[in-house]
Amino acid sequence: MKFSQTFIPTLREVPADAVIASHRLMFRSGMIRKLANGLFAYLPLGLRCFRKVEKIIREEMDAIGSLEIKPTVIVPGELWKESGRWTAMGESLLRVKNRTGAEFVVSPTAEEAFTCLVRDELNSYRQLPLSLYQINTKYRDEIRPRYGVMRGREFVMKDAYSFHSDEASLDEHYQAQGRAYRAIFKRCGLTVIPVRADSGAMGGQGSEEFMVESEIGDNTLILCRACDYAANVERAECKSDPGGPSSIAPIPPIPPIEKISTPDVKTIAELCDFLKTDPKHFIKTLIYKAEHIERDRSSAPLPDVREEFFAVAIRGDLDVNEIKLAAVLKAAQVSLAADSDVERITGAPVGFAGPVGLASVPLVMDRTVAEMKDAVAGALEKDVHFKHVSCGRDFNAWLLADVRTVKAGDRCPVCGGELYEKKGNELGHIFKLGRKYTQAMNVHYLDESGVSHIPLMGCYGIGLDRTLASIIEEHHDEAGIVWPAQVAPYQVIIVPISYRGAARECCDMLAARLEAAGVELLLDDRDERAGVKFNDADLIGIPWRIVVGEKNLAAGRVEVKRRAGGETKLLDIEAACRGEFLET
Ligand code: ATP
Ligand code: MG
Numbered sequence: 001m002k003f004s005q006t007f008i009p010t011l012r013e014v015p016a017d018a019v020i021a022s023h024r025l026m027f028r029s030g031m032i033r034k035l036a037n038g039l040f041a042y043l044p045l046g047l048r049c050f051r052k053v054e055k056i057i058r059e060e061m062d063a064i065g066s067l068e069i070k071p072t073v074i075v076p077g078e079l080w081k082e083s084g085r086w087t088a089m090g091e092s093l094l095r096v097k098n099r100t101g102a103e104f105v106v107s108p109t110a111e112e113a114f115t116c117l118v119r120d121e122l123n124s125y126r127q128l129p130l131s132l133y134q135i136n137t138k139y140r141d142e143i144r145p146r147y148g149v150m151r152g153r154e155f156v157m158k159d160a161y162s163f164h165s166d167e168a169s170l171d172e173h174y175q176a177q178g179r180a181y182r183a184i185f186k187r188c189g190l191t192v193i194p195v196r197a198d199s200g201a202m203g204g205q206g207s208e209e210f211m212v213e214s215e216i217g218d219n220t221l222i223l224c225r226a227c228d229y230a231a232n233v234e235r236a237e238c239k240s241d242p243g244g245p246s247s248i249a250p251i252p253p254i255p256p257i258e259k260i261s262t263p264d265v266k267t268i269a270e271l272c273d274f275l276k277t278d279p280k281h282f283i284k285t286l287i288y289k290a291e292h293i294e295r296d297r298s299s300a301p302l303p304d305v306r307e308e309f310f311a312v313a314i315r316g317d318l319d320v321n322e323i324k325l326a327a328v329l330k331a332a333q334v335s336l337a338a339d340s341d342v343e344r345i346t347g348a349p350v351g352f353a354g355p356v357g358l359a360s361v362p363l364v365m366d367r368t369v370a371e372m373k374d375a376v377a378g379a380l381e382k383d384v385h386f387k388h389v390s391c392g393r394d395f396n397a398w399l400l401a402d403v404r405t406v407k408a409g410d411r412c413p414v415c416g417g418e419l420y421e422k423k424g425n426e427l428g429h430i431f432k433l434g435r436k437y438t439q440a441m442n443v444h445y446l447d448e449s450g451v452s453h454i455p456l457m458g459c460y461g462i463g464l465d466r467t468l469a470s471i472i473e474e475h476h477d478e479a480g481i482v483w484p485a486q487v488a489p490y491q492v493i494i495v496p497i498s499y500r501g502a503a504r505e506c507c508d509m510l511a512a513r514l515e516a517a518g519v520e521l522l523l524d525d526r527d528e529r530a531g532v533k534f535n536d537a538d539l540i541g542i543p544w545r546i547v548v549g550e551k552n553l554a555a556g557r558v559e560v561k562r563r564a565g566g567e568t569k570l571l572d573i574e575a576a577c578r579g580e581f582l583e584t
Contacts, residue, residue: 001490003524008045010536020216022472023148025481029540038145038153040465045540048489050156053468054135056187056486057158060180064173066131066160071113073137077103079112083440088292088332092140106139111437111459114161118455119443122163128445128455129169133160135464147216149465150425160460163438165445170432170456177430177460181210184462185427188471189484193424195221196231197431206432210462211424212470221424222406226417234323237402238410238419240367254374255388257356263383266351268316271385275376282316283369283377283389285353287342287361288325292332309337309345313355313377313397314404315368321405325364328401346380354378355395356386365397366404427470428462475564481541482564491582492521493542497530497549506548506558506573513577538563546576 009030018024026032031046042050058068077095080086086093086105094106107113114132121127135158145153160177164170178194185192190212197207209232211221222236223229231237265274268282290308310329312320326334339350345360346353354377355363375389389395408421435454437443444452468487475482485491494510496503511523522542524533537545547559552570560581561568571581 001522003522003526006044006522008536008540009043010539017146018148020147020150020473021476022150022469025472025476025539025541026148026469029481032149038142038151040149040152040154045489046468049468049471049483049487050464052487052489053188053464053471054156054158057135057184057462057464060184060187061133061158061160064131064176064180066133066162066177069117069132069134070136071110071117071134073107073139075105075107075110075113077105079116079441080105083112083115083437085112092142094139094141107136108138108140109157109459109461110134110136110159111161111433111457112441115437115441115443115457118161118163119438119441122443122445122455125165125445125447125453129162129164129173131160131162131173133158133460148469150216150469151218152465155466156464158462158464162458162460163443164456164458165447165453167456170458174430174432174458177458178208181428181430181460181462185210185467187486188467189486190427190467190470190474192427193221193223193230193422195424196229197235197429206434208430209426210428211426212474213422214425214470214473215423217423217425219424219426221422222408222410222419223422224412224415224417224419227412227415229412229414229417229419231406233406233421234321235327236406236419237413238404238406239413239416240371241411254390254393257386257388257390257394259379259381260385260387261383262385265383265385266349271376275387277376279316281372281375283313283355283372283375283391284316284318285311285313285355285358285378286320287311287337287345287353288320288322288334289337289341290326290329290331290334293330309341309361310334311345311353311355311358311361311363312366312403313363313369314366315372318366318368319405320366320403324401324405325403328364328399328403346378348378348380349382352378352381352384354380354386354389355391355397356380356389358395362398363395364399364401364403365391367400367402368404369397370400425466425470427467428460430460431458433457433459476541479535480539483541483543485543488520488541488543490520490522490542492519492544492546492579493537493540494521494523494546494548495530495533495537496524497547499525499527502553503548503550506553510546510548510558510573510577514579517579519579519582544581 011028014024030043032040032042096104138157139154142153145151162173192210195209195211197209220233222231222233265271268279288310314320322334342350370391373390376387377389379386410419412419438454438457472481494507496507514521543563545561557570558576559568560571
């Protein structure tokens, strides 16, 4: 392909909002252009790379027996109402109406569409397991699209959905998907960190995310220095650590609970100063509001409360992990209650909540509090706290759960090693959904004896745009992109110092011979200064550059340079035509 005949509008300038390397380089190399916030067009060069990633993903999906289909992007709103996500997805779901007023969704993901398809076709256990996938456009009305195609509004996802008659079959396919993901990312030249994304509450390894380390990562990863434990902080667990008063063993009989006056003391820091002690000796009590609780799946029977408020008690030096809390409450989301609700529920101004005598809402207690035998806590009264508070003696929990946010320095739940943090970006996610959708959407099959069952389901997604951008994040230098060969738009770029005379003839011959041998190449035939062409070649990042200049040509040679590493060598024209350099 001749440079002049394709469309690679390279740029020196970068847009002000391009703060990360991949965004800058995709823009400057003419891979993408922005149409509007979160909406990007891929130009020929970008599309070539995109197709390479797509091919790798398709090959690995096909290899594990997942079957590609091409469903629609626009899906009837009815299906989303059936699953309950018409409302649960909130504002990120793009809803549209057609001329008759019928409601549709522009797919942000496709559990509903695939479940509906399978519902209509599934009769017998003999049809299971069944794994289907698509590589298709998605739309999410992201609040803050950013970092170019890393977080766009429209993007392409490979999403697979599998259906099974038993756990063993689901697990087998889930593992196969996990292996396929590892293979995909390896072939793309990416270093991924697979992390657990399941909550302990749900049991087992039911969800794994594939992360790349990234300074601008939206996820915090918790990793162990001593073993391979890796988890998203949203779900990370840790060993209980010594810290509370119970560690100052042996504890003499604890004096009875006692009220203390704490005028104008509201925060834990102020209380620490006032009592000259440590936050680890406080029971922090927070009032949360939970939304969309799935009552029938609740792990503990819910008491009869009119409003869905909960108190959460946790050791004073720790933070509540709202995602873990939402998971144990089986709620779509939880948020801190408004001050007015806190005052109504605790009967005191904000800052004096405590677990003792709090009868108006159920108390969720973090495991750390169970160990606290001589603690300080709010007394549900303005300017008053309790001391000598003892869990079990002075109050009890409605639900004991692990709801703490794990942080660097905590202990690994597997081996006890020290945990540390990294920022990461999610490229892919595999998930055992169980019967969440098949139940809500009434999917059935008949077993050998004609008994009806609801199948189990798994889902598996990879973002292509984000994967592509992440490859550039991992493979670039000052001058531009350094494509790994498997995903490079072309393998070779031929750059004549000047595309005239004998140099031109040599370039044309090289191009013809290499192309005939199946090498994808770009011939820079533009009437530009050599420096401009060299800079563009570095920017575009094609793995091999052949420079055809008069001096070397006179000696029957061309200069071959490897983009990664930058080493150059002189090669006989004939050897270059045979592509011998490609083998090294
Ligand atoms: P995130 O937490 O980053 O918003 P997610 O967990 O909502 O992602 P999934 O629903 O698991 O994403 O989607 C699977 C994959 O789709 C992600 O791993 C990511 O690669 C890709 N993806 C999701 N949202 C976007 C987006 N706005 N732009 C580009 N790719 C995306
Ligand atoms: Mg995800």
